[in-house]
Amino acid sequence: MGGKKPPRVIYWFRTDLRLHDSPALKAALDLQPEVLWPIFTWDPHYVYKVKGGVNRWQYLLDCQNDLSGSITKLNPKSKLFVLREGPQTLFPKLFKAWGVTHLVFERDTDTYAKERDRFVMQLAIKAGVEVITRYGRTLWDSDEVVAKNGGKPTMTIMQLQHAGQKIGQIPKPIPAPVSLPDPGETPLNFEHNEPDSRPDLNAEYRENKDKTYSTISGPTGDFAPETLEELGFPSATTPHRGGETIALKMLSDIIANKEYTATFKKPNTSPAAFEPQATTLLSPAMHFGSLSVRLFYWKSQEVVDGYGKGASSPPESLTGQLLFRDMYFAAQAGIGAPFLQTLNNSHVRFIPWHLPSKYTEDADNSDGPTTISGEYQVDSPVAEKWFQRWKYGVTGFPFVDALMRQLRQEGWIHHLGRHLVACFLTRGGCYIHWERGADVFEEWLLDHEPACNAGNWQWLSCTAFFSQFYRCYSPIAFGKKWDKSGALIRRYVPELKDLDEKYIYEPWKAPPQALAAAHVKIAGDGMGDAKEGVYPEPMLDFNERRTVCMNAMKVAYQIGLRGDDKKVKDGSWKKLFEDAGEKEMEGAEIPSDDNGSEADDAENENHKRPRKTRTGRKSDAVKEGPMDRHFKKVKAGS
DNA sequence: TCTGGCGTTGTATAA
């Protein structure tokens, strides 16, 4: 140890944008660094390959700005240095130029991020840089939970709790640092790699030219966090703002209300409440790591312990919600990448929903496709129309539409609201694949967490975690139960704001006088330009569809295929359902005479599509390393 | 190995 150079440490912030309760940051400071650079790198994967609405970008920028300010408060010379280049190309140059000895970060949980981090660790080893990581994203280390659950993913809350008990007490929160070392010099005497932005899944959101990667240190040259303008985005529409300061204030306000905290029962909170919402709204903060889940856990638990009789307990309680979050993370850790899809997922039921995902060809896998491509098959034009009407909140069912519009505008809806719209899209109405719904939530939710999103969609669609498909949410009755007067509908579906409460959940039943008095007409499908004073007709007969869906679910359960079944991959599942007389999936066939060959063609269509690599190149795709597809090769001589 | 009880968050109807 004696002859070693004093530590020059990069602390790499990613999804842990906070100073309070950060085990990884503590590990960095325990090195007693000579200099410490708090950095954030702009990963092109998230900029271009993860579809995300402007609201979530705003929330991320809020978190970065707040964190940078908090760092500067501890050391006026320091801040969050935001570097506009992918970590895979940036780090080797940075290690050398800045004389780095240690790289420290909190471990990630997503497939892409884990792969990226393995790659970066190899770069560090090559450069003689020591890497230190800690977990801090979950209550317990998800890999340890899986190990204690017999090496299996946690598919019930009981399994999670048992595994957690075996591991031991959830670590107590670590106080925020009271001081931070100076940052070192930040020379940029190296070439800047601009990533390949194609395809840019967020192009539709950009109003102006994307300048994300124009320079490493940003337009002002001082590594300041980006602005929406720099990313080419318009202003956000969400009222929910990010940042550790706000998150800690929200948490302290919640726990100051001892009765709310100690007696919280999730199923008793209203999905129709707004201003204020019935739940904590801290899920986006946990997603970006501006709030530590363990700090939340222990602050809540202390209130429960001090409350005595009458306190709620898991799974309904506040801490119970955090346990469910850990359950999904440990399910993902146990199953791996297929957790986010049906294909190749041994724990998810196969149901022949409409609008199924297309598969990505795997040249190196003779066993058939293993991943979904992000595109889907329009097997039924009617289902596609239902899906679009669901997504944009013009189904003609006011409570569904209110929730979907709230989601799109604000990036957040109550958990039970998510239940209703998810059930309606899948097993309780449209019979559309849960992966389609998960795509929309991924795009619009501020708190989008891949593991929790996929897990909850599996739950609601009764493909994993939950199986009582005969319990079906009604788009009419469920809202009424919580909000008889339809306040949520009046707020988010203003066309109906003056409609008599008797008809607010079923406006198509309103007599002409009631509609005239409310200055609204019930007409059309809601697609195209919105017309003043017009609200669409219901897109389906819910009672009829509920019966159809339930019968179809029953058949699918009897057939009992899982996502990793060979028949799912090769398309031979179809015959099983035909033999069982399943009618709903007939929409999944191209109308044809009895030989069935056209249907087979439709099924094989995705295998015939030309190979599309992420770089858009074809011939040299095989020679690429695992991370190469995320950025351009260094431009020779430029 | 079998079995009854129960599962964070359903609905419609009846008492």
Next chain:
DNA sequence: ATTATACAACGCCAG
């Protein structure tokens, strides 16, 4: 108004 029950019936978990 609250509470019970049928609906048609999954699958984990503990005994």
